[in-house]
Amino acid sequence: MGSPASPSVVTAGERGPARACDRLIIALDTSSWEQALQWVDCLPQVLWWKVGLELFTAVGSPILRALKERGKRIFLDLKLHDIPNTVGRATQVAVGYGVDLLTIHASGGSAMLRAAAEAAQSSPCRLLAVTLLTSLSPEQVQQELCIGKDPANYALHLAQLAQAQGFTGLVCSPQEVARLRQIFGSDVLLVTPGIRLSPSFTGDDPTEDDQQRIWTPARALQAGADYLVVGRPVTAAPDPVIAFQQLCDAVAH
Numbered sequence: 125m126g127s128p129a130s131p132s133v134v135t136a137g138e139r140g141p142a143r144a145c146d147r148l149i150i151a152l153d154t155s156s157w158e159q160a161l162q163w164v165d166c167l168p169q170v171l172w173w174k175v176g177l178e179l180f181t182a183v184g185s186p187i188l189r190a191l192k193e194r195g196k197r198i199f200l201d202l203k204l205h206d207i208p209n210t211v212g213r214a215t216q217v218a219v220g221y222g223v224d225l226l227t228i229h230a231s232g233g234s235a236m237l238r239a240a241a242e243a244a245q246s247s248p249c250r251l252l253a254v255t256l257l258t259s260l261s262p263e264q265v266q267q268e269l270c271i272g273k274d275p276a277n278y279a280l281h282l283a284q285l286a287q288a289q290g291f292t293g294l295v296c297s298p299q300e301v302a303r304l305r306q307i308f309g310s311d312v313l314l315v316t317p318g319i320r321l322s323p324s325f326t327g328d329d330p331t332e333d334d335q336q337r338i339w340t341p342a343r344a345l346q347a348g349a350d351y352l353v354v355g356r357p358v359t360a361a362p363d364p365v366i367a368f369q370q371l372c373d374a375v376a377h
């Protein structure tokens with residue numbers, strides 16, 4: 125296992141870093157270069173940052189360089205999905221930036237997944253397969269996408285497809301994490317968004333104040349997650365430094 129301070133890779137079998145707070149990946153969900161770096165610089169204790177479609181589309185690869193110059197580890201969440209040749213080439217470019225984690229949609233099929241895996245095989249970057257977006261309701265999955273399986277089993281099917289092509293990491297919802305850990309064992313890296321300390325943290329819909337829907341950091345880690353992705357509970361908090369510290373306290377216990 126790499127030391128959290130080192131630029132070491134998230135190697136196959138790594139179950140997460142030694143420092144509990146380094147299990148937190150903070151999402152830079154903004155289109156503003158200045159805002160992104162303000163978050164990074166006001167939270168020097170954060171090791172892992174997620175760059176997603178919004179920020180990458182707005183400012184491009186220089187943000188990755190800026191993060192690397194600050195010694196950060198990078199989750200590039202591009203959720204690639206295209207023909208195999210295009211995804212393979214895009215993966216090659218993305219891993220060339222020195223990112224640590226990169227997402228690929230599992231629903232692109234085995235040839236696409238294999239093209240990505242081959243493009244990344246000599247790189248320290250670990251690819252994460254995205255199965256089914258949790259934003260899709262069971263009705264949408266069935267009626268709009270015409271998928272006969274229920275969402276949980278369809279997500280599992282896609283996870284197995286990705287694993288067969290050499291993927292050793294998955295993005296999954298907290299609801300799925302325990303089952304995936306049980307099925308895939310300790311070698312798979314499970315990265316879980318959808319984390320809240322409490323609904324009041326973000327001003328989320330109070331109807332979500334429900335133990336079934338609120339996954340605290342401790343609960344997600346206990347279920348088997350390796351890394352937790354957190355966005356607005358930190359970046360939209362009145363004081364992101366305090367919010368991050370509260371999350372660190374929560375993952376440490």
Ligand code: C5P
Pocket residue numbers: 151153176258259297317318319353354355356357
């Ligand atoms: O909701 P929050 O602001 O904590 O989300 C942080 C990140 O997690 C976002 O960048 C989003 O892309 C990702 N996310 C996800 N699936 C979810 C919820 C959030 O991939 N169900």
